[in-house]
Amino acid sequence: MAFNILFTVPDFPPVFFAKLVQRVGGWPIPFFIPDHDYDGRKWANLDEQKKINGFRKNQETGSYETEAAFVTRITGIMRIYFSILQIVPTKGPLQMFYQLPRCWIWFARMLGERVLLEKTVAAQLMYSLYLCFLFILLFLSAYLFSRIRCHGSGRFTCLGSTMGKNAGTYL
């Protein structure tokens, strides 16, 4: 459903991505959030810092969710994003945030950020993306197989025309 809305509703893709970042912190990019805002302003307090990092606060008890609950929630939300990346669009590409190469970009950025890698969520998110990896491997193998077949048939066609030309000369 999210994929269809991304296709049909204009301006929805950036808004959807912004909401993802709001809910889970910097993990969709992925990006390690520093101790200050983009304009250099320090976070006012721990509440603001936790909120920016995607932690949810229980309004009744005033306590933050546990690490296990946080990981489960982040993984659930990110699985939707990864599922969107896996769908092959039929009517042209989606916005760049939702294209398949984002899988590689996501992994490349993740592997470049040592601080992110040491977080609990990192390993769980990599695990949840394994389906995407399998999909990519299957896609690549199918693509290479089709290329080999085309290349092979092309050579045979070329060889056939040469033979035909030579045959015409000789005849």
Add this chain to the structure above:
Amino acid sequence: MLALIYEGVTVGIGVDKYIGGTTPEGKAARVRVQLKIEEIMAKV
């Protein structure tokens, strides 16, 4: 890239530093990643 991740979950990314950190959830997820990479490589 798979090799890098595999090294990160088995050998580590520093002294006593692994992908997923030291929490129980992180360790569990790390083993899942390792098993999944081994499964992917077995299929290729």
